[in-house]
Amino acid sequence: xxxxxxxxxxxxxxxxxxxxxxxxxxxxxxxxxxxxxxxxxxxxxxxxxxxxxxxxxxxxxxxxxxxxxxxxxxxxxxxxxxxxxxxxxxxxxxxxxxxxxxxxxxxxxxxxxxxxxxxxxxxxxxxxxxxxxxxxxxxxxxxxxxxxxxxxxxxxxxxxxxxxxxxxxxxxxxxxxxxxxxxxxxxxxxxxxxxxxxxxxxxxxxxxxxxxxxxxxxxxxxxxxxxxxxxxxxxxxxxxxxxxxxxxxxxxxxxxxxxxxxxxxxxxxxxxxxxxxxxxxxxxxxxxxxxxxxxxxxxxxxxxxxxxxxxxxxxx
Numbered sequence: 493x494x495x496x497x498x499x500x501x502x503x504x505x506x507x508x509x510x511x512x513x514x515x516x517x518x519x520x521x522x523x524x525x526x527x528x529x530x531x532x533x534x535x536x537x538x539x540x541x542x543x544x545x546x547x548x549x550x551x552x553x554x555x556x557x558x559x560x561x562x563x564x565x566x567x568x569x570x571x572x573x574x575x576x577x578x579x580x581x582x583x584x585x586x587x588x589x590x591x592x593x594x595x596x597x598x599x600x601x602x603x604x605x606x607x608x609x610x611x612x613x614x615x616x617x618x619x620x621x622x623x624x625x626x627x628x629x630x631x632x633x634x635x636x637x638x639x640x641x642x643x644x645x646x647x648x649x650x651x652x653x654x655x656x657x658x659x660x661x662x663x664x665x666x667x668x669x670x671x672x673x674x675x676x677x678x679x680x681x682x683x684x685x686x687x688x689x690x691x692x693x694x695x696x697x698x699x700x701x702x703x704x705x706x707x708x709x710x711x712x713x714x715x716x717x718x719x720x721x722x723x724x725x726x727x728x729x730x731x732x733x734x735x736x737x738x739x740x741x742x743x744x745x746x747x748x749x750x751x752x753x754x755x756x757x758x759x760x761x762x763x764x765x766x767x768x769x770x771x772x773x774x775x776x777x778x779x780x781x782x783x784x785x786x787x788x789x790x791x792x793x794x795x796x797x798x799x800x801x802x803x804x805x806x807x808x
Contacts, residue, residue: 530558532753532760535580536565538658539684541708544777545584545609547788549767551796552803559760567660572748576602581753582764586746587613587662597748604754606747610768611708615662615740617654618705618717620695633672633722640675642700648677655703656680657687664736665704668722671737676702688782691715708771710778759807766806773802 532553534546546563553559566574572592574580596603619630623642629635640652647653654676656665665678681687687703688711694701695715705717722739729738747764754761773795780791796803 530758530760531560531562532582532757532764533580534561534563535571535574535583536563537568537571537585538565538660540710540778540782541611541774542585543788544774544781544791545767547781547792548769548777548795548803549584549764551789551792552806553760553763555796556803556807557759557763568662572596572603575748575750576600578750578752581750581757581760582606583748584764584767585609585611586748587615588741588743588746602751603748604751606749606754606765608768609745609747611745611771611774613706613708613743613745615704615706617665617702617720617722619700619702619720620698621716621718622695622698623700624718631718631720633674633720636702636720637673637675639700643676643702645679647679652676652702654678655687655690655701657704658683663704664730664733664740667734667736671735672723708775708778710775710782713775713779714783763806766808768806769802773799 534549536543536546550561550563553561564574564580566580568587569589569592571580571583572589575583576596597605617633624631627639630639636652643652643654644650645653652675654665654669656663656678657680659680668674669676669678681690691701691703691705691711692715702720703717705711723737725739725741730736730741747767749757749761749764754765757764777791777795780786780794781788784791786794
């Protein structure tokens with residue numbers, strides 16, 4: 493699921509709100525891992541919630557702590573490699589990568605845990621609430637095949653369409669469709685932005701749709717959706733990616749720091765460890781960026797100015 497650039501004087505802020513993030517680890521910031529320098533480099537993921545974290549962290553680091561900040565746009569798994577190598581100093585929103593955590597945190601010890609973000613993430617399958625009013629039993633996965641014809645599109649090959657976002661996001665959907673014997677085809681929109689565009693168009697026309705989606709996400713405030721109940725998640729039920737037949741877990745989103753930066757990053761490292769906010773906080777900034785079309789800098793400034801009691805705790 494699942495899916496921002498920080499600068500001061502000369503660094504460039506690049507914030508994408510939906511395209512799948514390119515792997516730019518080889519174009520790492522010249523400030524990353526600069527021992528003794530008052531600089532910070534953050535990893536950027538392509539979904540707007542993650543961008544909101546970075547936008548606010550950028551604003552505070554620059555305007556309250558006097559740091560020069562840069563970011564690098566990296567996909568979820570390559571971001572761990574970049575963090576381990578010191579190409580970036582921090583990841584502010586990770587949705588769970590146990591293989592990378594074992595390798596870099598437990599074995600190599602090149603990455604350290606920096607605590608909860610304060611937001612719990614959840615991936616699931618959702619249908620529009622207006623469709624649930626017409627077909628209340630559609631929220632049980634066992635009934636999805638009965639309604640597959642409602643979700644057919646030109647891209648789904650005669651089957652029901654399950655709309656996914658970027659192929660780079662964490663998803664078990666192809667395995668779930670196969671293992672649950674569902675008459676559906678996973679169709680990738682290509683990015684969060686493209687997926688949002690399709691969902692909003694379906695909703696405008698009051699058409700049925702079934703989509704992979706995740707919370708927290710500002711779009712729920714614009715397009716009410718109801719989750720389809722998949723087989724209950726149990727610890728280890730997704731251990732074999734090919735055999736997954738259960739839903740997704742609820743994941744307390746985590747922060748990670750490069751070990752060297754954690755030890756020598758001074759007030760910046762201490763601040764990022766304390767950076768912790770709520771789903772509501774994140775959604776407020778995400779709405780400003782994605783719905784009201786404020787720049788990430790403007791959205792962060794708006795939130796920071798109206799929430800001093802929250803962020804001042806991060807600096808103490």
